[in-house]
Amino acid sequence: MHSSLSLADIPVGSSARITSIVTIGPNRRRLLDLGLVPGSRVDSIRRSPAGNPTAYWIKGTVIALRNEDASQILVDTRGVF
Amino acid sequence: MTVNCHIVSTEPGKDNPTVRNHFIIALAGNPNVGKSTVFNRLTGMKQHTGNWPGKTVIKAEGTFYHRNRRYTLVDLPGTYSLHAGSADEQVARDFICFSRPDITLVVSDATCLERNLNLVLQVLEITSQVVLCVNLMDEAKRKRIQVDTEKLAQELGIPVVGTAARSGQGLNRLKNVLGDMVDGKIVTSPRCVVYDQELESLVQQIEPRLAIYMPNWVNRRWVALRLLEGEFNLLNHIPHNALMDYPRGEIKEDGALCLL
Ligand SMILES: Nc1nc2c(ncn2[C@@H]2O[C@H](COP(=O)(O)OP(=O)(O)OP(=O)(O)O)[C@@H](O)[C@H]2O)c(=O)[nH]1
Ligand SMILES: [Mg+2]
Numbered sequence: 001m002h003s004s005l006s007l008a009d010i011p012v013g014s015s016a017r018i019t020s021i022v023t024i025g026p027n028r029r030r031l032l033d034l035g036l037v038p039g040s041r042v043d044s045i046r047r048s049p050a051g052n053p054t055a056y057w058i059k060g061t062v063i064a065l066r067n068e069d070a071s072q073i074l075v076d077t078r079g080v081f
Numbered sequence: 082m083t084v085n086c087h088i089v090s091t092e093p094g095k096d097n098p099t100v101r102n103h104f105i106i107a108l109a110g111n112p113n114v115g116k117s118t119v120f121n122r123l124t125g126m127k128q129h130t131g132n133w134p135g136k137t138v139i140k141a142e143g144t145f146y147h148r149n150r151r152y153t154l155v156d157l158p159g160t161y162s163l164h165a166g167s168a169d170e171q172v173a174r175d176f177i178c179f180s181r182p183d184i185t186l187v188v189s190d191a192t193c194l195e196r197n198l199n200l201v202l203q204v205l206e207i208t209s210q211v212v213l214c215v216n217l218m219d220e221a222k223r224k225r226i227q228v229d230t231e232k233l234a235q236e237l238g239i240p241v242v243g244t245a246a247r248s249g250q251g252l253n254r255l256k257n258v259l260g261d262m263v264d265g266k267i268v269t270s271p272r273c274v275v276y277d278q279e280l281e282s283l284v285q286q287i288e289p290r291l292a293i294y295m296p297n298w299v300n301r302r303w304v305a306l307r308l309l310e311g312e313f314n315l316l317n318h319i320p321h322n323a324l325m326d327y328p329r330g331e332i333k334e335d336g337a338l339c340l341l
Pocket of ligand 1: 115116118216219244245248
């Protein structure tokens with residue numbers, strides 16, 4: 001049951017590890033190319049005033065994701081500090 | 082520098098009477114890694130640089146001379162991939178793929194190589210004429226990150242040169258490597274990404290069929306992979322002299338691809 005949490009759910013300032021990406025085709029490809037690869041660590045660093053998009057730190061770079069994209073990325077926050 | 086590729090001993094042009102001395106080099110890489118800084122250093126021009134990504138939107142051209150050769154350098158927009166998902170990716174992809182530069186120089190960030198190598202592998206799927214410039218070596222040093230460029234060259238099968246472009250460090254060596262490459266003194270043997278068995282067997286079915294349509298087109302494997310992703314409009318871009326006839330593709334219900 002631990003894998004229903006998505007990147008869109010984690011609060012700013014917290015970290016998580018990607019477990020899976022629940023989309024297919026070009027959209028999946030695009031997220032993978034941005035460095036959102038299962039097993040990778042992601043830090044949520046800033047949310048825009050409107051609440052969307054959110055900036056994440058992933059593999060050494062800031063990447064801004066819309067909530068629609070972030071909710072496709074399932075994460076696990078256990079053991080990630 | 083030791084590269085996992087063999088050195089050809091013959092003099093350039095010895096058995097080739099038409100020696101070229103003008104070469105096109107494409108500059109590709111992730112956003113904000115210093116492509117335009119490398120470009121400016123090599124050409125003496127003043128392309129827009131600055132510390133935010135996405136500054137170079139259309140491709141810029143410049144020229145430099147080295148060891149009696151003329152080089153036209155083409156500064157491409159920064160992208161994380163070559164999947165033509167955005168206008169920038171399309172510009173970069175089309176240039177590398179269809180304008181056939183003599184060398185594609187991929188500039189990368191020494192402080193986050195893992196992220197940068199994704200694009201390197203994608204470029205290597207399109208062309209074997211690739212040189213990797215690991216830039217921002219000064220920043221890496223400051224962050225106590227060590228980059229073993231020799232090991233990287235062995236792993237990738239292409240020349241790798243470490244640089245700190247803002248101060249100009251490593252750029253002479255970069256020019257020498259580019260020169261050795263166009264002179265045929267360095268021959269690469271790029272690492273090829275091998276996919277799972279199902280995909281590889283489909284590629285093996287499609288590739289020979291493509292050979293009938295595009296006998297002069299070198300990277301049919303790459304075309305086959307794009308067709309499997311459903312990117313049929315790619316075929317519109319392939320130069321006509323590489324095509325015998327116009328191939329059309331179709332995905333059957335069971336997921337298999339057939340060329341009509
Ligand atoms: N410390 C350091 N800074 C560098 C180096 N190379 C480039 N920079 C700086 O990095 C920033 C980005 O450089 P650009 O050349 O604009 O990067 P780019 O890859 O062309 O960026 P886009 O066109 O936006 O993708 C600038 O502030 C440069 O001065 C380097 O080797 N060391
Ligand atoms: Mg630039």
